[in-house]
Amino acid sequence: MAVCSAYTTQSLNSTCSISTPAKTHLGFHQKQVVFYRRSSKRGGSGSSSGPCVITCSAGDSQTVVIGLAADSGCGKSTFMRRLTSVFGGAAEPPKGGNPDSNTLISDMTTVICLDDYHSLDRTGRKEKGVTALDPRANDFDLMYEQVKAIKSGVAVDKPIYNHVTGLLDPPELIKPPKILVIEGLHPMFDERVRDLLDFSIYLDISNEVKFAWKIQRDMAERGHSLESIKASIEARKPDFDAYIDPQKKYADAVIEVLPTQLIPGDNEGKVLRVRLIMKEGVKHFSPVYLFDEGSTISWIPCGRKLTCSYPGIKFHYGPDTYFGNEVSILEMDGQFDRLDELIYVESHLSNISTKFYGEVTQQMLKHADFPGSNNGTGLFQTIVGLKIRDLYEQITSSKTAAPLEATKA
Ligand SMILES: Nc1ncnc2c1ncn2[C@@H]1O[C@H](COP(=O)(O)OP(=O)(O)OP(=O)(O)O)[C@@H](O)[C@H]1O
Numbered sequence: 157m158a159v160c161s162a163y164t165t166q167s168l169n170s171t172c173s174i175s176t177p178a179k180t181h182l183g184f185h186q187k188q189v190v191f192y193r194r195s196s197k198r199g200g201s202g203s204s205s206g207p208c209v210i211t212c213s214a215g216d217s218q219t220v221v222i223g224l225a226a227d228s229g230c231g232k233s234t235f236m237r238r239l240t241s242v243f244g245g246a247a248e249p250p251k252g253g254n255p256d257s258n259t260l261i262s263d264m265t266t267v268i269c270l271d272d273y274h275s276l277d278r279t280g281r282k283e284k285g286v287t288a289l290d291p292r293a294n295d296f297d298l299m300y301e302q303v304k305a306i307k308s309g310v311a312v313d314k315p316i317y318n319h320v321t322g323l324l325d326p327p328e329l330i331k332p333p334k335i336l337v338i339e340g341l342h343p344m345f346d347e348r349v350r351d352l353l354d355f356s357i358y359l360d361i362s363n364e365v366k367f368a369w370k371i372q373r374d375m376a377e378r379g380h381s382l383e384s385i386k387a388s389i390e391a392r393k394p395d396f397d398a399y400i401d402p403q404k405k406y407a408d409a410v411i412e413v414l415p416t417q418l419i420p421g422d423n424e425g426k427v428l429r430v431r432l433i434m435k436e437g438v439k440h441f442s443p444v445y446l447f448d449e450g451s452t453i454s455w456i457p458c459g460r461k462l463t464c465s466y467p468g469i470k471f472h473y474g475p476d477t478y479f480g481n482e483v484s485i486l487e488m489d490g491q492f493d494r495l496d497e498l499i500y501v502e503s504h505l506s507n508i509s510t511k512f513y514g515e516v517t518q519q520m521l522k523h524a525d526f527p528g529s530n531n532g533t534g535l536f537q538t539i540v541g542l543k544i545r546d547l548y549e550q551i552t553s554s555k556t557a558a559p560l561e562a563t564k565a
């Protein structure tokens with residue numbers, strides 16, 4: 157029998173027994189989970205040393221899994237803070253755990269960072285001459301097995317990639333939450349992981365805007381030089397184009413962030429044109445619309461009811477195609493002067509999955525200090541957060557309704 161010394165499952169509301177694959181019997185409510193041992197020493201290669209199988213009787217509840225993909229420094233953490241706030245709680249690192257953990261836990265959600273599945277640490281990547289974006293620097297087998305286990309109600313010992321030391325730290329226990337968010341570079345890269353996602357989002361930040369944000373954070377807040385920021389973006393670009401960017405074709409929703417078109421030639425990245433691209437026909441998700449579903453509409457809300465200074469605000473909505481898929485696109489170019497007046501815009505949007513009139517505006521005002529609160533990035537992140545809450549409620553209510561239906565039949 158293989159021994160899972162490094163990364164194993166832990167039982168939740170259940171008893172677990174370890175057996176060899178040959179002896180495993182999968183009965184009703186039994187879950188089979190395969191784990192791989194790997195080295196976590198400096199320069200660890202992450203090579204598997206044989207699977208072991210753990211069978212567990214999992215609890216009844218199933219975890220809803222959300223994938224959020226984006227390059228580093230593209231607003232994933234900010235989005236996550238908005239999302240967890242929609243569910244009504246503050247997200248915190250696991251109590252009493254590794255202070256450098258990348259995980260954030262709230263009442264309803266657990267956000268895990270896929271950097272934790274780097275199979276090569278910083279030294280290992282340097283030695284092999286690969287970036288963290290390269291699939292060879294990541295353990296997709298382990299990612300798949302662990303996300304699958306959590307989704308089916310089984311807790312796992314997930315590795316930790318320590319961004320301070322650049323090493324792989326000892327694992328931390330992740331119990332199945334109501335909603336698991338896997339955020340990072342590759343949530344939609346591996347087909348097996350992709351198939352586990354109940355909903356997926358890609359944050360598509362254009363090069364000009366990414367550069368402006370990097371300068372703002374890494375130069376102003378972290379003391380990096382302009383040259384080093386340019387060099388780091390350039391060094392990542394080939395792998396970003398090869399492995400990260402192509403994932404957007406799989407996403408159910410894409411938030412695309414571009415320079416404004418309201419100021420000709422503007423490249424500053426301060427005023428933004430943001431597009432919310434929503435796939436049609438996704439189960440439990442109906443795209444947001446402006447005025448009239450399926451029409452094509454341009455709208456300038458500035459005037460008596462919405463204060464706008466230069467260069468103003470322009471909305472656009474309509475059907476389109478994206479990588480061959482039918483989509484609806486809602487676009488906002490420009491920025492709000494007064495967030496409390498956002499209610500005027502909110503009242504013209506439909507299918508936003510609010511629980512009361514003005515909920516989007518309330519959320520935006522609550523986090524007015526978050527980056528992007530005065531433009532489409534904050535607005536669309538908030539709306540996607542509400543759509544995820546709605547999706548979660550639909551999935552869980554259809555699960556509880558199912559046995560009743562069966563009894564009736
Ligand atoms: N909507 C936004 N508008 C303006 N700036 C933004 C926006 N979102 C993010 N930024 C800038 O980008 C920085 C990184 O944002 P955030 O920490 O949310 O990204 P991240 O993808 O989680 O980054 P990392 O992966 O490097 O931790 C912020 O500090 C801010 O400077």
Ligand SMILES: O=C(CO)[C@H](O)[C@H](O)COP(=O)(O)O
Pocket residue numbers: 227228271278288289318319320322340341
């Ligand atoms: O892309 C990244 C995270 O999204 C990082 O570059 C990657 O995780 C490597 O981290 P570090 O620079 O701390 O070694």
